[in-house]
Amino acid sequence: MKIKVTLFVLGIMLMGCREQNKEKPNEIQEVKRYTEQYRPQFHFSPPEKWMNDPNGLVYNDGIYHLFYQYYPEDIVWGPMHWGHAISSDLVHWEHKPIALYPDEHGLIFSGSAVVDKNNTSGFGKEGVAPLVAIFTYHLMEGEKAGRDDFQTQGIAFSLDNGESWTKYEGNPVIGNDGIRDFRDPKVFWHEESQKWILTLVAGDHAKFYASKNLKEWEYLSDFGKAQGAHGGVWECPDLFPIQVAGSDEEKWVLIISINPGAPNGGCGTQYFIGDFDWEKFISDQQEPLWIDQGADNYAGVTYNNTPDGKRIFIGWMSNWPYADKTPTKKWRSAMTVPRELTLKKIGDDLVLTSYPVGQLDKLASQVLAEDVQIAPGTSETLSVDGLNQSQIQFETSSRDFSLTFENDLGETLILAMDSQSYTLMVDRTKSGKIDFNPEFGNKKHFAPIGMLNDGTYQVKILLDWSSIEIFMDGGVNVMTEQLFPTEPYTTLILENASKESEIHLESIKHMESVW
Ligand code: FRU
Numbered sequence: 001m002k003i004k005v006t007l008f009v010l011g012i013m014l015m016g017c018r019e020q021n022k023e024k025p026n027e028i029q030e031v032k033r034y035t036e037q038y039r040p041q042f043h044f045s046p047p048e049k050w051m052n053d054p055n056g057l058v059y060n061d062g063i064y065h066l067f068y069q070y071y072p073e074d075i076v077w078g079p080m081h082w083g084h085a086i087s088s089d090l091v092h093w094e095h096k097p098i099a100l101y102p103d104e105h106g107l108i109f110s111g112s113a114v115v116d117k118n119n120t121s122g123f124g125k126e127g128v129a130p131l132v133a134i135f136t137y138h139l140m141e142g143e144k145a146g147r148d149d150f151q152t153q154g155i156a157f158s159l160d161n162g163e164s165w166t167k168y169e170g171n172p173v174i175g176n177d178g179i180r181d182f183r184d185p186k187v188f189w190h191e192e193s194q195k196w197i198l199t200l201v202a203g204d205h206a207k208f209y210a211s212k213n214l215k216e217w218e219y220l221s222d223f224g225k226a227q228g229a230h231g232g233v234w235e236c237p238d239l240f241p242i243q244v245a246g247s248d249e250e251k252w253v254l255i256i257s258i259n260p261g262a263p264n265g266g267c268g269t270q271y272f273i274g275d276f277d278w279e280k281f282i283s284d285q286q287e288p289l290w291i292d293q294g295a296d297n298y299a300g301v302t303y304n305n306t307p308d309g310k311r312i313f314i315g316w317m318s319n320w321p322y323a324d325k326t327p328t329k330k331w332r333s334a335m336t337v338p339r340e341l342t343l344k345k346i347g348d349d350l351v352l353t354s355y356p357v358g359q360l361d362k363l364a365s366q367v368l369a370e371d372v373q374i375a376p377g378t379s380e381t382l383s384v385d386g387l388n389q390s391q392i393q394f395e396t397s398s399r400d401f402s403l404t405f406e407n408d409l410g411e412t413l414i415l416a417m418d419s420q421s422y423t424l425m426v427d428r429t430k431s432g433k434i435d436f437n438p439e440f441g442n443k444k445h446f447a448p449i450g451m452l453n454d455g456t457y458q459v460k461i462l463l464d465w466s467s468i469e470i471f472m473d474g475g476v477n478v479m480t481e482q483l484f485p486t487e488p489y490t491t492l493i494l495e496n497a498s499k500e501s502e503i504h505l506e507s508i509k510h511m512e513s514v515w
Contacts, residue, residue, distance in 0.1 A: 231261020
């Protein structure tokens with residue numbers, strides 16, 4: 001059966017006639033629009049040049065800061081700076097000037113930022129609480145000379161909510177005794193002990209430190225040499241307390257990115273659930289759990305100091321084996337949508353779920369299709385203009401189904417669930433441009449989804465110009481993948497292979513551009 005979905009306004013937007021600022025119609029404003037091929041429309045990407053990890057995620061005084069690993073000279077990795085953007089809603093971003101530049105101690109690698117409310121650092125002035133960034137210095141000269149102590153930790157502060165930064169003259173604040181990979185500090189404040197706690201990674205494990213003033217750090221303990229995945233070097237840690245949903249129980253989660261060693265190749269992000277007694281992180285978990293089973297969610301960490309206490313995560317939507325080969329020209333790579341993390345009890349297990357923040361819902365405006373029933377053993381073909389910038393929601397009691405996104409050139413992206421192997425599968429091997437690197441489109445990607453429940457699955461999909469994010473059951477299983485279709489997908493084929501169970505496509509909605 002073929003259904004043509006009517007579309008009202010979207011065509012106009014796609015043709016490029018964007019409405020100007022409504023509030024100030026008479027003022028001439030520079031309207032920044034990003035419409036290059038593959039440019040994400042509702043994901044953060046830098047205006048130009050190379051970006052990798054999110055850094056310094058912190059909320060302060062009405063502003064969510066997003067700093068990021070940035071090389072302003074080229075679209076491949078190079079001497080690292082901290083790029084900067086701000087948002088009041090985590091959805092619309094304003095690009096800011098570069099926040100941190102390399103200096104005599106080295107390049108500025110990944111790290112975090114805190115609001116020093118009690119002015120423990122002494123950087124504050126006239127009652128203004130400083131924002132303090134804690135990052136890794138990477139000294140190229142040291143690395144080239146074959147030394148092992150070229151990564152150290154430094155700090156910088158801002159007294160104008162991130163507009164300008166001053167490096168601490170006593171840098172580095174944590175030196176290096178000869179650990180080759182020694183980086184990516186994530187810091188938070190512990191009220192009870194009135195101390196800052198810092199987590200960083202040292203090759204195959206995490207290290208914890210404490211400080212009263214962000215300048216002098218005392219080593220606490222190590223975690224993880226013999227636990228979790230060790231297919232590659234540990235990177236970008238994040239330690240935080242989180243309540244088990246629906247209970248009073250509090251657990252601690254330690255996020256660790258690993259490169260390589262992810263289930264579908266390249267790099268990925270694992271997590272541990274345990275307890276932290278202010279000296280040690282303790283977890284009896286041996287096997288890795290993954291925050292996202294897709295190929296493209298790396299180096300993700302969470303916000304400090306969120307106004308509503310929510311645990312908000314952003315990841316870099318790429319993967320190191322092909323990150324610098326993807327077919328964009330002006331800029332390279334984007335972030336995942338911000339996701340709220342929740343710790344849920346499912347059966348006997350605790351699972352860290354991630355789900356797009358509610359603020360994104362306001363972008364899902366115009367309905368492109370709704371209320372389509374796919375009976376057992378049948379399929380529906382929907383032709384949808386604007387499919388490539390949409391949110392798709394469906395409910396399925398069928399465990400054997402597939403969704404095929406197709407364009408006029410016959411390029412296809414397939415998402416399928418299989419009840420025999422208990423897997424969710426993404427097949428981007430024919431999704432468009434894949435030949436820029438052998439590792440991008442050489443195999444299908446699978447996520448084991450555990451024993452299938454007997455009820456109904458809720459599925460949310462976010463499709464942008466060069467990515468898909470799939471959230472099963474409120475984010476219990478998540479897959480994030482980049483894709484580069486030569487032309488936008490305009491057809492969606494929903495196939496229900498089950499003999500008795502239904503699929504109900506609730507809606508496909510247009511996602512407004514945030515630029
Ligand atoms: C992770 C990472 C970090 C490092 C940064 C350098 O992607 O390798 O460990 O700080 O990127 O850009």
